[in-house]
Amino acid sequence: MEFRQIQYFVCLYEEGSVTRAARRLNIVQPALSMQIAKLEEEIGQLLFVRSPQGMQPTAEGRQMYRAFLPVLGDFERAREHVMRKDGELTGHVRVGMIATIAQGILVDAMLEFSANHPQVELSLTDGFSGTLTDAVSIGQLDAAIINKPRHPVALSMEPISDEDLMLVTGPLHVDMQKAVAFNHLPSLKLVLPTRQHGLRGIIESFGQAENVSLMPTVEIDSISAILELVFKSDFCTLLPCVAVQRQLGGGGFRSYNVTSPKLTRQIVCITHPRRPPNPASLVFLSILFRRIKDLSVAK
Incomplete structure (x- = not known):
């Protein structure tokens, strides 16, 4: 099993389409299909089934995604640390937030961050608190800003x-x-x-x-x-x-x-206790925290 195959598998899982995944990876579709087929042959399990809605993961595929997504996250954080030069932030920020927060501050926070850190790629999403909590748990998001859960969660939680x-x-x-x-x-x-x-x-x-x-x-x-x-x-x-x-x-x-x-x-911020946010994510989160607190004071 090659690391490249895991990268291809995770990309296809997230995109749900060979065409979109190949475009995101900047490779041709036959190369992606071949690597996925080799991976399935090696582990002896079918990972995807083709349907009118695209490539649907099997139960084995979903289990493999949960197992390997944190590994890719650790690799990405290590790569960002090695490649960072002269204190300039690089890498990828993956942050989620509930819609009521995104509605009020997301665009302004994104513009402020991007103006000062143009080398960082932002992937931002909104959704329900439960969905965002699950995404942080499996490593799909570095952090999420949500309503404080009414029940305990196995994640680090910082009040905002x-x-x-x-x-x-x-x-x-x-x-x-x-x-x-x-x-x-x-x-x-x-x-x-x-x-x-x-x-x-x-x-x-x-x-x-x-x-x-x-x-x-x-x-x-x-x-x-x-x-x-x-x-x-x-x-x-x-x-x-x-x-x-x-x-x-x-x-x-x-x-x-x-x-x-x-x-x-x-309002709280949740992160995974074993996968802390990278430096770029921490800076972006600090901007979100400040803007949320400023609104509370202004009110």
């Missing part, structure tokens, strides 16, 4: 900020007093994320504690779609300030504090 959730309305909604009691929320026309979304879990935990049942009229996981619906109708929603920073500054949207109880969430 406590953030208020606010009631957000658009220009078509009637104006209200600046403070809205939590038990008044069921009387409003709400749009909230689905129960898959970590933010919905946080909101419902407050509801259970207060014996208040929130039954949204509409459920949408896309934060941008939620905000568009709120802007164009009399719907309202509950979102953290980082997710609506730009919209509130641009006019049209209004925000209200929720009281009795005050709604908060804790």
Whole structure:
């Protein structure tokens, strides 16, 4: 089994297509197919099956991906360390974050980092807290910024900020007093994320504690779609300030504090205890941390 074959296998697994994987590896498709076939012959197991959706990994393929992805990550970190010159950051940053964080700070953080460290490649993704946690666990991500898990996880966790959730309305909604009691929320026309979304879990935990049942009229996981619906109708929603920073500054949207109880969430960064982030990832994370904290202070 050659290291190159493992690299090819991981790339094909992640791309799900021989064409895309060959393009990413900068090789011809027959060369990729030949190496995968040799690998399957050597280990005596089928790793992929071809389907209309592309190359689908078998159970053995998924197990092999989980086993070898951390090895490739360790190799990449070692290569970055050896190749770094005169303190200049190089390498690859793989960071995930929940959509409500990405909505408010991702682009500005990326532009700030890239301007100062042009040799670093950024791979950034958003998703649900559970999905991002799994990606850090198997080494697919260096780190992820998520809502604090309600159950213990076998990962390193660093608190970043406590953030208020606010009631957000658009220009078509009637104006209200600046403070809205939590038990008044069921009387409003709400749009909230689905129960898959970590933010919905946080909101419902407050509801259970207060014996208040929130039954949204509409459920949408896309934060941008939620905000568009709120802007164009009399719907309202509950979102953290980082997710609506730009919209509130641009006019049209209004925000209200929720009281009795005050709604908060804790933002944390998770990493793998045996695979610490590389120097470039640490610098990028520091920019994200600062921007999240600045928003909390500004609020």
